[in-house]
Amino acid sequence: MNVIIVTACPSGMATSFLAARRLEQAARRRDWEPLVDMRSQFERELVLSDAQLAAAELVIVAASPMTSAGLERFVGKRVHVAPIEEALPDPAAFLANAEARARVLEAKDIADVAATVSATASGAASAAGGDVAQKPSIVAVTACPTGVAHTFMAAEALSEAGRALGYPTRVETQGSVGAQDALTEQEIAAAEVVILACDIEVDPTRFAGKRVWRTSTGTALKKPRDTIEQALEGAEVESATAAGGQGSQQKGEKRGPYKHLLTGVSFMLPMVVAGGLMIALSFVFGIKAFEEEGTLAAALMQIGGGSAFKLMIPVLAGYIAYSIADRPGITPGMIGGWLAATLDAGFLGGIIAGFLAGYSALGLSRFVKLPQSIESLKPILIIPLVASMVTGLVMIYVVGTPVAGLMATLTEFLESMGSANAVLLGILLGAMMCFDLGGPVNKAAYAFGVGLLASETYAPMAAIMAAGMVPALGMGLASFIARAKFAEPEREAGKASFILGLCFISEGAIPFAAKDPLRVIPTCMVGGAVTGALSMLIGAKLLAPHGGLFVLLIPNAINVPLMYLGAIVAGTLVTGIGYALIKKGAQQVETAAAT
Numbered sequence: 001m002n003v004i005i006v007t008a009c010p011s012g013m014a015t016s017f018l019a020a021r022r023l024e025q026a027a028r029r030r031d032w033e034p035l036v037d038m039r040s041q042f043e044r045e046l047v048l049s050d051a052q053l054a055a056a057e058l059v060i061v062a063a064s065p066m067t068s069a070g071l072e073r074f075v076g077k078r079v080h081v082a083p084i085e086e087a088l089p090d091p092a093a094f095l096a097n098a099e100a101r102a103r104v105l106e107a108k109d110i111a112d113v114a115a116t117v118s119a120t121a122s123g124a125a126s127a128a129g130g131d132v133a134q135k136p137s138i139v140a141v142t143a144c145p146t147g148v149a150h151t152f153m154a155a156e157a158l159s160e161a162g163r164a165l166g167y168p169t170r171v172e173t174q175g176s177v178g179a180q181d182a183l184t185e186q187e188i189a190a191a192e193v194v195i196l197a198c199d200i201e202v203d204p205t206r207f208a209g210k211r212v213w214r215t216s217t218g219t220a221l222k223k224p225r226d227t228i229e230q231a232l233e234g235a236e237v238e239s240a241t242a243a244g245g246q247g248s249q250q251k252g253e254k255r256g257p258y259k260h261l262l263t264g265v266s267f268m269l270p271m272v273v274a275g276g277l278m279i280a281l282s283f284v285f286g287i288k289a290f291e292e293e294g295t296l297a298a299a300l301m302q303i304g305g306g307s308a309f310k311l312m313i314p315v316l317a318g319y320i321a322y323s324i325a326d327r328p329g330i331t332p333g334m335i336g337g338w339l340a341a342t343l344d345a346g347f348l349g350g351i352i353a354g355f356l357a358g359y360s361a362l363g364l365s366r367f368v369k370l371p372q373s374i375e376s377l378k379p380i381l382i383i384p385l386v387a388s389m390v391t392g393l394v395m396i397y398v399v400g401t402p403v404a405g406l407m408a409t410l411t412e413f414l415e416s417m418g419s420a421n422a423v424l425l426g427i428l429l430g431a432m433m434c435f436d437l438g439g440p441v442n443k444a445a446y447a448f449g450v451g452l453l454a455s456e457t458y459a460p461m462a463a464i465m466a467a468g469m470v471p472a473l474g475m476g477l478a479s480f481i482a483r484a485k486f487a488e489p490e491r492e493a494g495k496a497s498f499i500l501g502l503c504f505i506s507e508g509a510i511p512f513a514a515k516d517p518l519r520v521i522p523t524c525m526v527g528g529a530v531t532g533a534l535s536m537l538i539g540a541k542l543l544a545p546h547g548g549l550f551v552l553l554i555p556n557a558i559n560v561p562l563m564y565l566g567a568i569v570a571g572t573l574v575t576g577i578g579y580a581l582i583k584k585g586a587q588q589v590e591t592a593a594a595t
Contacts, residue, residue, distance in 0.1 A: 278304025430532020474575025
């Protein structure tokens with residue numbers, strides 16, 4: 001893109017020179033063609049020809065005072081004007097903001113634009129000098145079910161977008177190792193708005209009384225600028241009652257059954273990973289070694305299969321209920337989940353128990369009014385007692401037996417299905433994993449595979465993890481074998497994508513899918529379907545639901561490691577070569593902040 005950059009400062013010396021050079025470098029990194037007009041005491045004003053003005057697609061003016069910029073030359077062009085002070089701290093963000101906010105300049109607007117920007121510059125200078133309030137700040141929390149990719153990518157996108165828009169932005173990530181960069185009470189108190197970009201439920205009580213905007217990590221990652229602007233405009237104050245899990249109705253993305261389910265899966269996942277790896281380690285001593293009491297293999301099997309896997313369903317149910325009703329839901333949820341496990345109702349029974357317990361506890365909390373003298377007993381006595389009784393009786397007398405029968409039928413079908421059915425299931429699960437790269441369809445397939453581990457059905461999980469690695473690996477491969485079709489930033493993104501793919505982080509392909517969805521997503525789905533089908537065809541069984549290729553280093557974590565690796569390679573080649581053939585030449589991969 002052809003860009004004209006104009007810089008001018010009061011003294012016409014250092015600031016103008018530095019701003020011009022930094023903006024020019026940042027523009028070239030974006031593959032723009034900049035023409036720089038640096039107004040200083042040592043250089044003459046650049047006289048732009050009619051051809052240069054006609055070719056310019058964007059004019060960026062960073063000047064103080066604005067009257068020194070010669071805006072009259074750019075009437076009819078897309079122009080962004082701002083004080084020169086805004087260009088120096090982060091030139092890349094300044095350019096992204098300029099591209100997004102540029103408007104066609106009309107002659108009647110020149111005086112108003114110059115006055116507005118000059119006033120902004122004066123205000124910023126006064127604030128820097130001491131006592132004038134700065135632009136309102138934003139705080140955010142990001143969290144996804146696995147706490148690995150979307151959590152941190154969304155945080156980075158929000159931080160960059162906030163900076164580009166001129167709002168001080170602080171983001172707390174609640175990833176797989178807990179909260180990082182935790183927000184302080186002072187930062188929360190000073191914030192204009194709180195953005196909760198979370199696919200799971202997080203504790204919102206510390207934001208009571210603040211304006212809160214809820215959305216998903218996927219939305220924050222793909223549209224961070226829109227998310228911030230919508231939050232500033234539409235966020236509403238969340239009361240202490242609403243924040244405590246009582247069903248806040250503020251605008252933004254609402255909490256619902258899907259989000260409650262993902263919260264349960266998020267808390268269950270470490271239990272599944274630990275249990276699966278313990279079982280795999282017990283197999284190191286022999287597939288049947290754990291049957292001999294007193295051995296290390298038996299101890300590892302007791303820890304993994306006898307403890308961790310038994311707690312999977314209670315934890316799933318307990319935290320589904322927690323997402324619905326906050327802390328009062330945990331006890332009835334875990335009791336219901338344990339009953340589901342002992343009744344052989346499996347993960348489907350656990351899901352039912354979690355929702356039953358959660359909504360029972362929520363109903364008791366909302367609609368049962370007690371005298372003030374005993375109201376304090378409600379969360380520690382009445383809700384746990386009544387909700388646990390209701391959940392337990394329903395599970396025992398109503399839900400347990402039919403759901404146990406359904407799970408037995410499903411397990412028997414999965415274990416006995418022929419090659420054709422296995423391949424079809426692998427194609428379906430593989431395509432789902434690659435459809436939205438960590439979105440709802442991807443997470444639904446993943447939750448299905450994780451849930452089946454409780455019933456010792458390991459083949460779907462193997463197909464799911466293998467297919468989930470294909471998009472990021474395929475994009476990395478395509479950027480390597482067809483280098484001429486990829487711009488330099490795309491090739492760098494491809495290297496990162498390949499590493500993320502090895503770790504089973506399919507989100508590494510998101511920058512490519514965001515730029516070219518009609519080609520990237522179908523090729524990823526085809527490659528994922530091939531890998532899923534091959535994985536099911538060879539009978540691969542995976543004990544651990546995460547870890548990518550590094551799980552292959554653990555003996556017996558996968559029963560056919562070489563053929564499993566071959567299935568992953570086949571899908572990667574299909575996606576990588578396919579996209580390399582149909583890609584339309586070098587295009588810049590947009591950063592999340594610029595979307």
